[in-house]
Amino acid sequence: MTSSPVVPPPHVRWRACRRALGAVAGVLALIAAGLGVLAGAGTAAAAATLTQVTSFGSNPGNLAMYEYAPAGLPAGAPVVVALHGCGQSASDYFTHSGWQKYADLWGFALVFPQTSASNNALSCFSWFDPAKDGRGKGEAASVVSMVSHAVAQYASDSRRVYVTGLSAGGGMTADLLADYPDVFAGGSVDSGLPAQCATSQTAASTCQYGSLNLTPAQLGDKVRASYPGYTGPWPRVAIWQGASDYTVYPVNATELRDQWTNVWGIGQTASSTQSLPGGTTLSVYDDASGAPAVQLYQIAGMGHGLAVDPGSGTEQCGTAGSYYLDTICSSYYTGLFWGLDGGSTPPGGGGGALPAPGGLAVSGTTDTSVSLSWSAVDGAASYRVYRGGAQVGSPASASFTDTGLAAGTAYSYTVAAVDSSGAVGAVSAAVAATTTGGGGSGQCFTASNYAQVAAGRAHTAGGYTYADGSDQNMGLWNVFTTHTLRQTGPDYYVIADGGC
Structure with a gap:
């Protein structure tokens, strides 16, 4: 140049x-x-x-x-x-x-x-x-x-x-x-x-x-x-x-x-x-x-x-x-x-000694809430719950219900343990949850990227395929690449290859 x-x-x-x-x-x-x-x-x-x-x-x-x-x-x-x-x-x-x-x-x-x-x-x-x-x-x-x-x-x-x-x-x-x-x-x-x-x-x-x-x-x-x-x-x-x-x-x-x-x-x-x-x-x-x-x-x-x-x-x-x-x-x-917020721990966790909580799972969903549970961590005085990397709760026990959410919408959660000194430990693996309602059928569709586009569940740009609504990258637009899409709202689909 x-x-x-x-x-x-x-x-x-x-x-x-x-x-x-x-x-x-x-x-x-x-x-x-x-x-x-x-x-x-x-x-x-x-x-x-x-x-x-x-x-x-x-x-x-x-x-x-x-x-x-x-x-x-x-x-x-x-x-x-x-x-x-x-x-x-x-x-x-x-x-x-x-x-x-x-x-x-x-x-x-x-x-x-x-x-x-x-x-x-x-x-x-x-x-x-x-x-x-x-x-x-x-x-x-x-x-x-x-x-x-x-x-x-x-x-x-x-x-x-x-x-x-x-x-x-x-x-x-x-x-x-x-x-x-x-x-x-x-x-x-x-x-x-x-x-x-x-x-x-x-x-x-x-x-x-x-x-x-x-x-x-x-x-x-x-x-x-x-x-x-x-x-x-x-x-x-x-x-x-x-x-x-x-x-x-x-x-x-x-x-x-x-x-x-x-x-x-x-x-x-x-x-x-x-x-x-x-x-x-x-x-x-x-x-x-x-x-x-x-x-x-x-x-x-x-x-x-x-x-x-x-x-x-x-x-x-x-x-x-x-x-x-x-x-x-x-x-x-x-x-x-x-750490500019002065309180929340950035996605990935802090430098505390406590291990990441195991067994994080979705225990229930409604149109506006997601309930979570996980295995208690020895030495934990409390926990921090993150939605999409941002802290949304600090429960004392190994469960939490996140409220005020949008219906028919997919969310990602992680959790970390906090010791008595306030040090935040490692963050858990993420778990996905989708609220009910919102006009989404909850139905899953497994097909090639070409077929997903033809069916109106995805679109193309620059030779790549993207899920409608979420715009998640599905890879090249062809008949060889296959994905499962879950409908979570009107004209809104998310990749659900790990299970539907």
């Missing part, structure tokens, strides 16, 4: 025969959107919701700094740095991403760095340029200056600084985690790329559209070489990726997983997996203490963008728009992973 890594430029030739019109239209739309949000950035700052900081220290990367903090923010609160994608701005990311909601709810400061066309033709962060994305250099150094300013301004906890970013901002996020593991306690790479994936604009397209074909150790070496001699703790890393992303191919998420699990010295086999809303599969990779070190969120059917879920629920956030895709609130689940 020669002008704008991560956002597909008009001259991309490899897609010309298949998606020429769509690719050109998409780029024009993104450029228009980028111009619009850049024009609106000053308005947002003037509205006193997002404020520009004109002097924050050393700025070798020529970036602008915007910040937001809820009223009455106490000393010792965390800081979250959020990096926009190409053609976007700090104001745009602030408006759509949902991070403001959780800053207000959980209490932390936000920093939004902003690049411009003077740095890159389409306002992309330079994740591919060693002169700008290395420790002590360019844009990376400017971001760390912003962190220092925010920590001093808000008397924040310097041990709880986190960074997240979309697309090119995601690539820069990975670079920052590698360059400054002594600054960032955790990161979230959304539709982004491995740390130090490319060293030139020309090489950037290789990262976006294909695999580096490197081993986990070789990918990990790119991180270790970014700050030679570092021996401290590594950041905990969340990775978000749409399975139908044709701008930053899904292989990047796999390589990010390989890279950071290798850095942590853990394997590439997930410690646990579970289903989350929006057709999302969460794979958790625990460290030696049993706490999640790396989490991989793969979203069936989602293209290139940041996952949001507009709504008023605690687990909902953001507004949909260009490159803000209505699937699941990534900011909420990332915040849980980092």
Whole structure:
């Protein structure tokens, strides 16, 4: 790529025969959107919701700094740095991403760095340029200056600084985690790329559209070489990726997983997996203490963008728009992973010594409730029950009824034991439950992907098959791949290969 890594430029030739019109239209739309949000950035700052900081220290990367903090923010609160994608701005990311909601709810400061066309033709962060994305250099150094300013301004906890970013901002996020593991306690790479994936604009397209074909150790070496001699703790890393992303191919998420699990010295086999809303599969990779070190969120059917879920629920956030895709609130689940909520344990469990409860089972369902039971754990003072990774109960006994649910809807549950000191142990394997009613027949259908589509229970996109309603990825659209689908509501089906 020669002008704008991560956002597909008009001259991309490899897609010309298949998606020429769509690719050109998409780029024009993104450029228009980028111009619009850049024009609106000053308005947002003037509205006193997002404020520009004109002097924050050393700025070798020529970036602008915007910040937001809820009223009455106490000393010792965390800081979250959020990096926009190409053609976007700090104001745009602030408006759509949902991070403001959780800053207000959980209490932390936000920093939004902003690049411009003077740095890159389409306002992309330079994740591919060693002169700008290395420790002590360019844009990376400017971001760390912003962190220092925010920590001093808000008397924040310097041990709880986190960074997240979309697309090119995601690539820069990975670079920052590698360059400054002594600054960032955790990161979230959304539709982004491995740390130090490319060293030139020309090489950037290789990262976006294909695999580096490197081993986990070789990918990990790119991180270790970014700050030679570092021996401290590594950041905990969340990775978000749409399975139908044709701008930053899904292989990047796999390589990010390989890279950071290798850095942590853990394997590439997930410690646990579970289903989350929006057709999302969460794979958790625990460290030696049993706490999640790396989490991989793969979203069936989602293209290139940041996952949001507009709504008023605690687990909902953001507004949909260009490159803000209505699937699941990534900011909420990332915040849980980092422990920003101050109470809940992130999906995968805490570092307590208690084992995961066994025998988790659904003991009953109604239109609006799910009842669960499990085997008691010796030494447990209480338990935490999670629905889709979010805590919904803390019973003292080995049973719980979750209420206020939607009829004819599928949910995923896990449970963890808590000892008398409050330490949360390992999280159990997930169990699925579907509430009754809602117009769903509860009937199951086993057929090839081709037949499921023909029967109106699934649909296709990009050569893949997705269940209607849930949008769960069923694999290639052909007569050879077979799945069982359970109907849980009107025109709503979920994969039920494990039993119906």
